[in-house]
Amino acid sequence: MDADPSGTRQEPSRAIQLRGLGRDYGDRPALDGLDLDLAEGRSLAVLGPNGSGKSTLLRILAALLRPTRGEVRVLGCDLPRNSWKLRGQIGYLGHEPLLYRDLSGRENLELQAKLYGVPPADASERIEHDLELLEMGRRADRRVSEYSAGMRQRIAICRAVLHRPGLLLLDEPDSNLDPAGRELAAQLIGPATGLTRVLVSHEPERARAESDLVLSLNHGGRIEALV
Amino acid sequence: MTPTRVAFAAILGKDLRTELRTMRSLPAMVLFAVTTFIIFRYGLDRTTLSGSLAGGVLWTTLLFAAILGINRIFVSEQEEGGFDSIRLAPIDRTALYLAKAAVLFIYLCVLELIVVPTFAVFFLQDWAGLVPMLLILVGVNLGFSVLGTLISSMAVNSRARDLLVPLLLLPLVVPLMIAATSASAPLLDAAGPSYDRFGTWLLVLGLYDGVFCLVGYAVFEFLLED
Numbered sequence: 001m002d003a004d005p006s007g008t009r010q011e012p013s014r015a016i017q018l019r020g021l022g023r024d025y026g027d028r029p030a031l032d033g034l035d036l037d038l039a040e041g042r043s044l045a046v047l048g049p050n051g052s053g054k055s056t057l058l059r060i061l062a063a064l065l066r067p068t069r070g071e072v073r074v075l076g077c078d079l080p081r082n083s084w085k086l087r088g089q090i091g092y093l094g095h096e097p098l099l100y101r102d103l104s105g106r107e108n109l110e111l112q113a114k115l116y117g118v119p120p121a122d123a124s125e126r127i128e129h130d131l132e133l134l135e136m137g138r139r140a141d142r143r144v145s146e147y148s149a150g151m152r153q154r155i156a157i158c159r160a161v162l163h164r165p166g167l168l169l170l171d172e173p174d175s176n177l178d179p180a181g182r183e184l185a186a187q188l189i190g191p192a193t194g195l196t197r198v199l200v201s202h203e204p205e206r207a208r209a210e211s212d213l214v215l216s217l218n219h220g221g222r223i224e225a226l227v
Numbered sequence: 228m229t230p231t232r233v234a235f236a237a238i239l240g241k242d243l244r245t246e247l248r249t250m251r252s253l254p255a256m257v258l259f260a261v262t263t264f265i266i267f268r269y270g271l272d273r274t275t276l277s278g279s280l281a282g283g284v285l286w287t288t289l290l291f292a293a294i295l296g297i298n299r300i301f302v303s304e305q306e307e308g309g310f311d312s313i314r315l316a317p318i319d320r321t322a323l324y325l326a327k328a329a330v331l332f333i334y335l336c337v338l339e340l341i342v343v344p345t346f347a348v349f350f351l352q353d354w355a356g357l358v359p360m361l362l363i364l365v366g367v368n369l370g371f372s373v374l375g376t377l378i379s380s381m382a383v384n385s386r387a388r389d390l391l392v393p394l395l396l397l398p399l400v401v402p403l404m405i406a407a408t409s410a411s412a413p414l415l416d417a418a419g420p421s422y423d424r425f426g427t428w429l430l431v432l433g434l435y436d437g438v439f440c441l442v443g444y445a446v447f448e449f450l451l452e453d
Contacts, residue, residue, distance in 0.1 A: 064314055066452070088229075088317030098308035102245045114237035115316040117229035 014073070015040045015167055015196040016061065021070035023056050030056045032222050034070070038213065040166075043197040045207035048217035048224070054200040055095065057217075058169045061198060062092045075167055088116055091165035093173050093189070097156035101145040105136060105155040108144060109162055116163035123162075130158040134184050149176040154185065161188050168197045231325075234318040238326035243333070245303065252296045253334055260292040260342040264349050276350040277417035282408040285346055285415075289339070289367070290400065296334045297375035298392050300327050301383040314451060324376060324447040332372040339364055356414030359425070363410050366432035370403045373436060377443040380450050406431040 014037055021034035031053040038044050046054045059065040061074055063083035072079040077086045092098075099108045106127065113123035131137045134154040144152060153176045160168070173189055174182050186192065191210045201207035208214055216224040246252060267284050268274070276284055304310045304323075313323050343364070347354050375396060382391035410428035413421040 062315060064311055087315060090315060092311075092315055094308075094311070096308040096311070098312045100241065100245065100303060100307050100309065102249050102303075103241065107241075107244075111237055111241050112312070112316075115229060115234055115312070115318055117233065117317065 013040055014038065015042070015075055016044070016198070017071070017073040019071040021057075021060070021072055022068050023053070023060060023065065024068045029220055031060075031067075031217075032220055034223060036215065036226070038196065038198070040196050041194055042213065043191055043199060043211040044213045044215060045211035046198060046200045046215045046217065047202075047204055047207060049219060052217040052219055054217060055171055058092075058094065058171050058198060058200055061167075062090050062169050063087070064092075088163060089166050091160040091163070091168045091189075091195075093156055093160040093169070094171045097144075097152045098159065099144045099152060099155055102143060104141045104143055105147070105151075105158075106131070106140040108155060109140075109158055112159050112162050118163055126162055126164075127158070130162065130188060133187055134158060134181070150178060150181055153177055154181060157185050157188055166196065168193075168195050168199075170197060171200045172202065173199070174201075174203075229316065229318045231319045231322045234316070234322035235326045235329070238313075238323055239329050242303075242326065242330045246330075246334075252299050253337060256292045256295050256334065256338050257341050259295055260288050260338065261345055263288045263291070264342075264346055268349055274350075275352050275417065276415070277352075278415060279408060279412040281350060281415040282411040284350065285343070285411070286367070286404055286407050288346075289335075289342070290371075290397075290404065292338060292342070293331075293335060293371045293375065294393055294396065296331060296338075297371070297379050297396065298389055300331055300376060300379045305383045310451060320448045320451050321444055323451075324380070324443055327380075328372040328376040328443070331375055332368050335368040335371060336364075339368070351415065352417055353419055356411075356416070356420035359414055359420065359422070360411055362429060363407055363414075363432065366429060366436060367403060367407045369436040370400070370432065370439065373439045373443050374399055374403075377439065377447065377450075380447065403432065403435050406435065 016036065016038040018034050018036040021031055022029060023031040034057070046057060048054050056065060060067050060072060060079070063079050063086050066080045074086055075089055077083065079086070103111065109127045110123065113127065118126070128137065131140050134157065136151065136154050136158070139151060144155065147155070157173065168189055170189060173185065177185060191197070199207060199211060213226070215226050218224040304313070313320060343357065347357060378392055378396045382388045382395065385391050406428045410425055410432070413423045413425065
């Protein structure tokens with residue numbers, strides 16, 4: 001029996017719980033029969049070939065996509081029923097940087113801070129700190145449309161963590177970053193942050209080194225290995 | 228949750244700032260309307276218009292100019308991931324609807340600030356009816372804004388967006404256009420403005436705006452679901 005009928009915060013030590021998760025696109029299953037537990041503060045790496053459902057899994061965990069079947073609980077919120085309670089607690093970095101091209105990097109971050117209700121004083125402090133950390137401070141007032149892909153990714157990383165989320169969902173966060181950029185980005189989204197992380201990657205060695213748990217998906221979105 | 232007024236102001240500010248920088252919507256709307264007046268002037272071979280013909284020319288032109296803006300109102304959200312940003316943020320999603328409707332309302336007001344005097348120069352002998360016309364313009368702008376935002380949000384994810392918006396919008400704005408032309412025809416009479424059933428038609432406009440404002444507010448949240 002659930003002690004809390006609202007379905008929130010029943011098992012706070014588990015950041016993610018999946019039971020029989022499945023998602024279909026038409027007749028084709030993108031994910032099928034996923035069972036998983038991830039404790040708070042741990043990192044999960046998701047590996048697999050193209051089309052194995054890695055990004056779909058991330059979008060379901062971010063409440064951007066509804067599962068077709070199964071149970072999903074993220075940070076104590078049952079999805080999709082209580083997805084509204086999860087908003088603002090997730091740092092999501094997908095394939096798209098989610099930045100407006102005609103605004104500057106700084107303006108994008110200021111907009112993000114307003115939408116997430118970050119107090120203005122905290123917001124400007126965090127924005128300056130994160131931009132400096134990723135060596136984007138001097139270039140933050142240029143329009144995003146003028147940035148290289150790597151610079152866009154750096155701003156996108158700042159955007160994902162600006163509201164100081166409890167859970168990071170990272171879809172190939174190193175894409176477009178040079179080695180120096182990767183090192184800098186690790187300070188905000190790497191394992192040393194101590195945040196719960198789900199990391200989709202195409203670099204098995206690096207992902208294994210940075211994660212407590214590795215989930216390998218095969219075509220059809222079924223679990224190949226969970227170690 | 229972030230207060231809705233904060234999210235509303237943030238999205239509204241972002242859109243207005245972007246439009247001021249890029250000028251992607253408003254100049255096209257104005258140019259379209261002015262060009263259409265020129266076509267009407269030479270197509271009808273008339274230097275003055277009066278009554279329902281004047282109202283018909285004005286509202287038809289404004290409607291099609293508005294469609295240009297309506298088509299583009301969610302483009303940045305669709306192309307730059309703004310929908311995902313909004314869905315991840317701890318805000319009431321209707322803040323996006325209200326902000327976009329407000330942006331469209333402002334676009335239409337700016338459009339009319341330029342286009343209605345142009346219309347008067349091209350076609351009207353007596354400008355006295357333009358003052359009470361302001362009430363009709365506000366009512367119509369509100370209707371275009373709430374309905375246009377709703378339709379645009381439904382069509383934006385379709386590859387046939389440019390086709391879908393007019394196809395869905397035009398049948399639904401027929402009552403709005405009937406009320407607008409009926410209310411404005413006596414005001415644009417060559418003999419001078421009269422106020423025949425002016426209040427009744429304003430009431431119809433108000434009811435129309437109220438209904439679609441409520442419909443948009445009620446259903447917009449569901450339109451953002453995957």
